[in-house]
Amino acid sequence: MADPIKVGFIGLNPDSNWAFNAHIPALKSLGDTFEVAGVANSSPESGARTAEALGIPRAFATPADLAASEDIDLVTVTVKVPYHFELISLALDAGKHVYCEWPLGNGLEEARKLTALAREKGVVAVAGTQARAALEVEYLKQLVSDGFVGDVLATSIIGTGGNWADTTSSALAYLFDKANGATMEDIPMAHTLAAVKDVLGDIGPLKAVKLSNFETVTLTDTGETKPKSAADQVMVQGQMASGAAFSLHYKGGKNRGTNFLWEINGTEGDIQVTAPLGHAQMMQLTVKGARGDETEMVDRMPDPSLYSGRPEFAGARNVAGIYKRLADDIRNGTATAPTFSDALALHELLQRIAHAAEKGDAF
Template sequence: MTQDKIRIGIIGLKPDESWAGVAHVPSLKLLSDDYEITGVANSNLESSKAAAEALGIPNAFDNADALIASPDIDAVTVTITVPQHIKVVRAALNAGKHVYCEAPLGNGLAEAEEMADLARSKDLVAVVGLQARVSPPVLYMRKLIAEGFVGRVLSSSLSGWGGNWGATASNISRLGYLLDKSNGATMLTIPLGHTIAAVCDVLGDFTEISAMLDTRVRNVKSEDDGQILEQTAPDQILVTARLEQDVPLSIHYQGGMPNGTEGFVWDIHGTDGDLRVTAPFGHSQMAQLSLSGAKAGDGELKPLEVPETYCEGLTADPVPGNVARNYARMAKDFRTGNRAASTFDDAVGVQRVIDAIERASESGARVHLEPRDRPLPLNAKDHLA
């Protein structure tokens, strides 16, 4: 890559509908000094042309391989279903293209490890979309804990609603595959997976895990046409764990949306105070997070305003903002050789925890892990006040 702007090709883009359309395209437009979207590839040329025309993208390709082979593409954004990730990512890396892949990186730990090993061997910038890690409230909470706001962390608890994986589901043609656990795109790997990445940055990596995964709703009614679909993905996730510094953690995620209660609550209790993060639902990577805290003796939690610097010069809106913060770090990684954005190796760390949760649930035994988490810099320059 010799030109100033990074030329991005997006695989899996439907304007105003797909995640690429509502999050990646707006994010890249916020970073127009760093990126130019120069190509799109969908499942067929007609769909690619429609997306390109709607968004003013100069090149439409009839498949992913054609986009990857194009000399007009420096980096490939992969926003297709999880089972398709490994083939496309492997092809892009082997072609010498840098990659931004949505999380989870692979359908299981082995696929993630293969892609991370390949990216490392090719010495390419390989970024995964673990954007909850760069959410401003999460970054600020990390700073508060490091500065001793809660004192010594005694424990943490986390509960969330998955949004999907409940009694009903919509947009089945695009999202129905989430109900099948064999596809690797479940409540465990998506909303909880993103949240696990943030937990590790804030409190340290997992060292011990016990878990129970259960599917309580096995028949899901489609809101689109009323048909009944089978669900094999877990809609109940219960985890007890120990983190570094011996911090105990409890987790409960469940499918669907809450009825009159908060959809996401993350509490951190310490010797000198408490912190709480709340949101309407459990996708911490795209929900609007609210941070509150109290020092010992205060008697009640009070809202904590996140300083503007933690937005890193980008919108606080979490959908385009968090993705844009990841892309901004990726652009700096291109130019500096650093790793300020979430890497494929970071994705492997998250999938190690997910794999351990699955093994603990299957065996009923406690699973032990060696800490390997790499906390992100607080920002690309690591100098936030």
């Protein structure tokens, strides 16, 4: 059996953050494939507390020390987006494989530079667009490929962000400043678009509108009010590269009606994917469909046996799917996990949407 791949986390805390709730259960579910060998946080004291709480062998004083260590094979970066570029660059310069949370960079230019550096170093560099590894998305891709809907005529998406309306917590306030690269478009919408591209192919010409119903956001834990520059309504219309009609509407907050619906309509059948929130990367997705003479949607879920032994939380289950692909890529020289190049293409799509919204033209 191959030796475990030794993972070093930059940004792991045992107090309810994404890395703790998704990455750690994901890695545990994969048995001896990986070993969490080290951690580095914003301070040596924070890293030491995490290492002690989670039984991690080493706490490094700085991220640079972790990246340089011979005891680390893979650096996983799970910090806020504005810090991605510096920390990923450290890991790549040290010749380490990288798993970075999406978004890859704070904007397109950072993504371009990181993708070029990863190619130069020749390492496995993965961006965490984990909706692509959801069992439901993989099955949906197979359904469409097998002709369940026939020729795709149209696809439409409605999603809510949970955040990006007029209230949030202090810990999440940075999401409401578009300069931080963590807007509704950057996170839930982009994660969903990554899955759409996997299932239906690239998106062609499009038009877009961005609106803000709220100019400020209130922090519920302190009562403080802060300015808000991130849009809370994003609408995109156009065509898939295949020629099928495409429409999308993401809304800030959460509503009492539809919070996630992705519909695919074709010449032979129709599919609906639903969830409690518009974060396809971490919500349990439900797939239903009908074709031919069927008049009502019925469940079209993956075989239940596929869920056995995997994390119950969909976010952790999807992250585990990315780690499994990543391990195969490291050991076999393949590129099955979402690469930095894939992430760059997604950043380019977001830039096209932003330009279309600014200019009022198709891009």
